[in-house]
Amino acid sequence: MASAQTVQTEEGQYQLFGCYVQNKQVLCDVTFTLTSANQMEKYFNETTVFSTSGTQTKPADFIYAGKPINSGNTIFGVGGNVFKSIPVKLTVVTGLPVGTSSIRALILDRGNVRFDNIAVRGAAPAPVVTPAPVSTSAYNAVMTNCKPGAGGTMTCTATLTPRR
Structure with missing residues (x-):
């Protein structure tokens, strides 16, 4: 399982820092660093999450540049102005159950950016049933x-x- 992954596109570099459990939610942190221009409007369009069972979901929410964005489960992108060589952080609130230990794929920008086989840190292990004496x-x-x-x-x- 990989946590840190990097994808280079014509516009810039995407880096997945990992997925984790926080406040009863599974979150994934990604940064985008613009490399192709001095400034542009950048939107993360059509973000999709795949569980290890193959279930496809849209994220429950996003946090863009430290600000919560209520996406309303739409396919529309979240984002804003970005500047060359300054990473901007996107946190994807996956909507997956807290017990999720890995994510099959996180896909951004209409499939142009894909991160695979992501371990989820802090996931609660499955309960072990111990017979009572x-x-x-x-x-x-x-x-x-x-x-x-x-x-x-x-x-x-x-x-x-x-x-x-």
Whole structure:
């Protein structure tokens, strides 16, 4: 999984700094540095997020140059004036669940800029189910469907009935 990725276009350089969980949201930080002119209006058009399962979504929101932009889930771009050699930051609020551990692709500017296989930092690991310990001194146990496991262990179904 890659977090930092760079894409060079005719207009300038895009750099993905990574995706992470913050305030119960999955965010991705990208900068754009203009290299082709002294100044221009730059808009990040038709941004798309793909989950590892292949689900395609539009971002829930954007933060452009430190200012929240309410995109309303439209395909229209967010942006403004950019100046040569000064990176401007775009944070994409992906709309993916907080438990997301990786993103298949983040696509900007009508598919001209693509970042693939992005790890999500701070994603909550899947919960591990640990069986509760049972005191067997008050029960009779009958083991069925036993199968040998690794390291000499056995996996069985136990039926516990109270002792009388």
